[in-house]
Amino acid sequence: MAPVPTAPAPPLWLLAELTYRCPLQCPYCSNPLDFAGARFKTELTTEEWCRVFREAKALGVLQLGLSGGEPLLRPDLETLVATARELGLYSSLITSAYRLTRDRLAALKRAGLDHVQISVQAADAELSDRIAGTVSYRDKLAGYRYTKELGFPLTVNVVLHRANLHQVEALIRLAESLGAERIELANTQFYGWAFHNRAALMPTKAQLDAAWQVVQRERARLGARLEIVWVLPDYHEQFPKPCMGGWARAYMTVTPGGEVWPCHAAGRITTLRFETVREHPLEWIWHESEALKRFRGESWMPEPCRSCARRAVDFGGCRCQAFLVTGDAGATDPVCSLAPHRPVIDAAVAEVERAAAACVAPPTLTYRAAPASRALAAQE
Amino acid sequence: MSPVPAAGLPRIAPKARLQWDEVRKRHVLLYPEGLVALNETGAAILHLCDGSRSVAAVAATLTQRYQTEGLERDVGAFLDGLAAKGLVTYGT
Numbered sequence: 001m002a003p004v005p006t007a008p009a010p011p012l013w014l015l016a017e018l019t020y021r022c023p024l025q026c027p028y029c030s031n032p033l034d035f036a037g038a039r040f041k042t043e044l045t046t047e048e049w050c051r052v053f054r055e056a057k058a059l060g061v062l063q064l065g066l067s068g069g070e071p072l073l074r075p076d077l078e079t080l081v082a083t084a085r086e087l088g089l090y091s092s093l094i095t096s097a098y099r100l101t102r103d104r105l106a107a108l109k110r111a112g113l114d115h116v117q118i119s120v121q122a123a124d125a126e127l128s129d130r131i132a133g134t135v136s137y138r139d140k141l142a143g144y145r146y147t148k149e150l151g152f153p154l155t156v157n158v159v160l161h162r163a164n165l166h167q168v169e170a171l172i173r174l175a176e177s178l179g180a181e182r183i184e185l186a187n188t189q190f191y192g193w194a195f196h197n198r199a200a201l202m203p204t205k206a207q208l209d210a211a212w213q214v215v216q217r218e219r220a221r222l223g224a225r226l227e228i229v230w231v232l233p234d235y236h237e238q239f240p241k242p243c244m245g246g247w248a249r250a251y252m253t254v255t256p257g258g259e260v261w262p263c264h265a266a267g268r269i270t271t272l273r274f275e276t277v278r279e280h281p282l283e284w285i286w287h288e289s290e291a292l293k294r295f296r297g298e299s300w301m302p303e304p305c306r307s308c309a310r311r312a313v314d315f316g317g318c319r320c321q322a323f324l325v326t327g328d329a330g331a332t333d334p335v336c337s338l339a340p341h342r343p344v345i346d347a348a349v350a351e352v353e354r355a356a357a358a359c360v361a362p363p364t365l366t367y368r369a370a371p372a373s374r375a376l377a378a379q380e
Numbered sequence: 381m382s383p384v385p386a387a388g389l390p391r392i393a394p395k396a397r398l399q400w401d402e403v404r405k406r407h408v409l410l411y412p413e414g415l416v417a418l419n420e421t422g423a424a425i426l427h428l429c430d431g432s433r434s435v436a437a438v439a440a441t442l443t444q445r446y447q448t449e450g451l452e453r454d455v456g457a458f459l460d461g462l463a464a465k466g467l468v469t470y471g472t
Contacts, residue, residue: 010403010404012415058403059403060401060403060404062399062401062408062410062415063410063413063414063415088399090397090410090411090415092412092413114395114397114410114412115395115412115413151394153394153395153411153412155412155413181395181412181466182412182413224464224465224466
């Protein structure tokens, strides 16, 4: 008997990507490769974002991430924060802190911002600026200081990859010295620019093991003083991650132009058509969008997921990863050891190990920037 | 054995916010990248944690309100759990 269709649970999280413009050029950026192409050329207005926040709150959202690109480039950020606070959304600013002044951050505090997350690309200025592709380390340190002085909770965000995994201890010590509440050590997830640069970014197993030893030791040392979040390097795991807690179950991303995605990478799945908040209310999209309904629940699952006990644990893993690696968004997440496409992942990992063992330099990185994006968009 | 009351006056940490969730009809304690869903008792406890009352005083107020006994141990354990996550602090 077919299951009775039920209304989806209300969403809890909204990631508002306010703009794809960014002064940094990190080669693992999760923004679309074609962010500078025709599909993404418009940005929602202040009024449109405020409406999205109102509709999100009415729908059940409680946590709001203000991200990008670089959200500080929106001159209306204070207005958006004030609206979020009025509505009772808990807001987190996710920023590079590039050219962030104390006055700007104080204005955001007055507007009701709750939490600040500032990225850093490495533990020292030379490497951090090289990975960011923009001189920004000094601004970040100033941003951390302002954040603490103004009484915000602080999260230090780091994306880990081959060129900075050896600095995990120094990064944790940096976060500790800054008085941060949390440090997010996110091993690179291969989407967007990171997928494009995968061969250069992927670490060796030995690097990952060494870093994980440090994390465990530092967790024991620091206890509750600093929360160390370790985002698993899923290519090196046996089972897939429970991506977003399941497709369109609790989380949504609204892109700068107003498309509603179940995560910040899903726009890459070209076989799905995503609705926009310019054409529909958010509530209608959450309930009725064919793209959001497509992989919600379990009925879409193929074998081996369909009969697997872990389907309630990992929800079949990540649809974006399935699409990028296999060309089919409905395939079992290829990082799963039970997936028919796991050999593709194993081959990518083995290639990196072989190159590292032979001391072959990693391929050149493509930095995230508008000209490269336009060139890549033209290729597609 | 009687429980040892936590020293100090509990209050919600600055990074956390107690709020009513109209959609799910419950109180929640929001904090960076997460939330704690509260039952009615949990919400009542936190509403009293304004930094002016001891754990014993919070428990006494609730004992009176709900006409029940022996709340202090439960209130203390609940608040210690939140304190371990940095969501409640004990001041003086």
